[in-house]
Amino acid sequence: MTTDLAPIRRALLSVSDKTGLLGLGQALAAMGVELVSTGGTAAALRDAGLAVRDVSELTSFPEMMDGRVKTLHPGVHGGLLAQRANPAHVAAMEQHDIAAIDLLVVNLYPFEATVAAGGDYDTCIENIDIGGPAMIRAAAKNHGDVTVIVDSETYEDLVAELEANGGATSRAFRQAMAARAYARTASYDTAVSAWMADAIGDAVPERRSTGGTLRQTLRYGENPHQSAAFYVTGDPRPGVASARQLQGKELSYNNINDTDAAVELVAEFDADRPTVAIIKHANPCGVATGDTMAEAYARAYDCDRTSAFGGIVALNQPLDGPTAEAISNIFTEVVIAPGADDDARRIFAAKKNLRLLLTDGLPDPAMAGRTWKQVAGGWLVQDRDNGRLDMNDLKVVTKRQPSQAELADMLFAWRVAKHVKSNAIVYAREGATVGVGAGQMSRVDSSRIAARKSIDMAEALGLSAPLTQGSVVASDAFFPFADGLLAAAEAGATSVIQPGGSMRDEEVIAAADEAGLSMVFTGMRHFRH
Structure with missing residues (x-):
């Protein structure tokens, strides 16, 4: 012994x-x-x-x-x-x-x-x-x-x-x-x-700590030379941490990160209207509503078919057979939905590597909570961005009044822009994104990139003009200059939704009026770094 x-x-x-x-x-x-x-x-x-x-x-x-x-x-x-x-x-x-x-x-x-x-x-x-x-x-x-x-x-x-x-x-x-x-x-x-x-209502206690329980040792982190693990906190909020995985390989670090982004985005939309979000590298490359889930997926896919390859798909209603059939036509890493019918499960069973996650519900986008971000020597802790708007919150600042259809599309684009990395520009038309510009150092570059993607998709789909023609555009923060707004106008946008609050708001409003655009201010921004 x-x-x-x-x-x-x-x-x-x-x-x-x-x-x-x-x-x-x-x-x-x-x-x-x-x-x-x-x-x-x-x-x-x-x-x-x-x-x-x-x-x-x-x-x-x-x-x-x-x-x-x-x-x-x-x-x-x-x-x-x-x-x-x-x-x-x-x-x-x-x-x-x-x-x-x-x-x-x-x-x-x-x-x-x-x-x-x-x-x-x-x-x-x-x-x-x-x-x-x-x-x-x-x-x-x-x-x-x-x-x-x-x-x-x-x-x-x-x-x-x-x-x-x-x-x-x-x-x-x-x-x-x-x-x-x-x-x-x-x-x-x-x-x-x-x-x-x-x-007791202490929003900023003197000391804070965080904890979690090991759910999964991951193969690696963002890159193969980084070790990683997935810890869960027991938060009852539905999402990737609480989801049941029905099939497919183990989730990777990037899968988990992107799937979380996908389900949080799609939860922004009312569950009585089929909505699909396709995510790539934590940014949406297509979001759309439809009369059926299959139609919503097709419209989301047509926003940026190139980026959708190898992406994450989130649905706000249970997955059905026709939608599963459409998703199966391209390589998809993860599908996450509140549920899935027997036809969908049978179709996906032939795709052994595709991960299917069921959440049995969607997170409440208005729910209070906190996010944590590590920096050298500490943590940044903030309230979750649960800000939401409706029609009554919008302030029209241009001579031209937006139509009801434009207002609906502006609110749709605004909800998507909340989940796009800053600087964020989102073009939308008839309840679908038609161009997304994310993570650029200048807002005008995001406007142009989103427009360029729409031109590329128009050529791929054989359309006579990009779908940004007649679209609305959402900006996650104010336009500091008129150039970003004018770039959106050049792409064919007719209406703009943005927070406002720039020192040059009057200059931007004047440029919108000259271009014949309608524009609303939200008084709220959605930076997402």
Whole structure:
């Protein structure tokens, strides 16, 4: 036997989530481990016919205050923290009749689940675990002698470790479990602190932290030389993190990033009108509505067929057979939708590498939340961009009034522009994008690139003129000069939607009037860097 092995003779089990508990208890009992437990955990083990000591026997003190106080006692923490090779620690244990605890199995009160379920303030407070984190941290600190387990996913690993080592655990195993334990208490405290800050209206608390649970180790990051992983936070917002993958290869880092962009964009549009968004490198290359989902896909595809190759497709309604058939005609990385019918699933089954994700819902674009962006030495934290507009929010600033059809297209283009990297220009016509310019250093360049793409597609489709003729154009931020607006007019746009607020607004308005354009100001911008 190697010297780093720590035998397990006594285990304290106290779990809220009873998943796997009985199997673990039976395995430990079969190895001769004495079981000590609390409340409902002890009852569950006894009901299975296992011998269990109440923790009150170790503490010589009853559980009290509705179970709030039961393990916060030297009889427990001494048993967890005592170093077995330290004579002073051993003497203190003997003097105070403290029994060594070699294994701690604890999972915490379901605070995160309570918050996600919409629990009121007092209910959430009652689901903040105190004794559990204290024991976990104590056991993890003393991992030289004590093994700590904080979730049912590692029960089988524990049993295998004990069987391989004659009822003992190796130092490497205890270290790994201790690291996992500290990560769990850290994420738990993060959830509590974030919830409490929100509950008391503290928008900018002195300290912020973030946490997550490993969902997937990725093959690599944005590039093959970068390692990467996907962590989930438990946020109930539907999307790529909560989606079920029905088929296809594992998602890559870029797949996840682009799929998130796709589903957030398509969720901007009412679910009663079929809408499709096609994403490439986190930018939309085509977005459209239609009377059917297949029509919406065809119109989105016709915005930029070249960029759509190898893209991500998001739908705001369940995928059907005709749409699946159309999507299958070109190479597509991922399709994400609220659902999929049997015909669609059968058609996609022949495309083994295509990933099909089902969300069972769409994220609410108006829902409050925060985004995090890492910079050297810190994080930028901001509210999610949940700004939305309707017709009543638009201010007409030109002599020419836009038509109702132009207004509808402007709102459509505006919702798309919100999800295009700045500087963003979006041309739209009859509920479909017909040109997208993204991520340029000048707004006039975005205008021209979007127009150029429309010209290319007109040639590919055999059209007599680009679809930007008679379109509307949306700009995510104000036009600082008239040049970007005039470039849109040259492309054939008849109406403009933009935030306004430039020092040269009057110059831009005058240029629009001279060109015979209608223009509305939103008073809101949508930078997306």
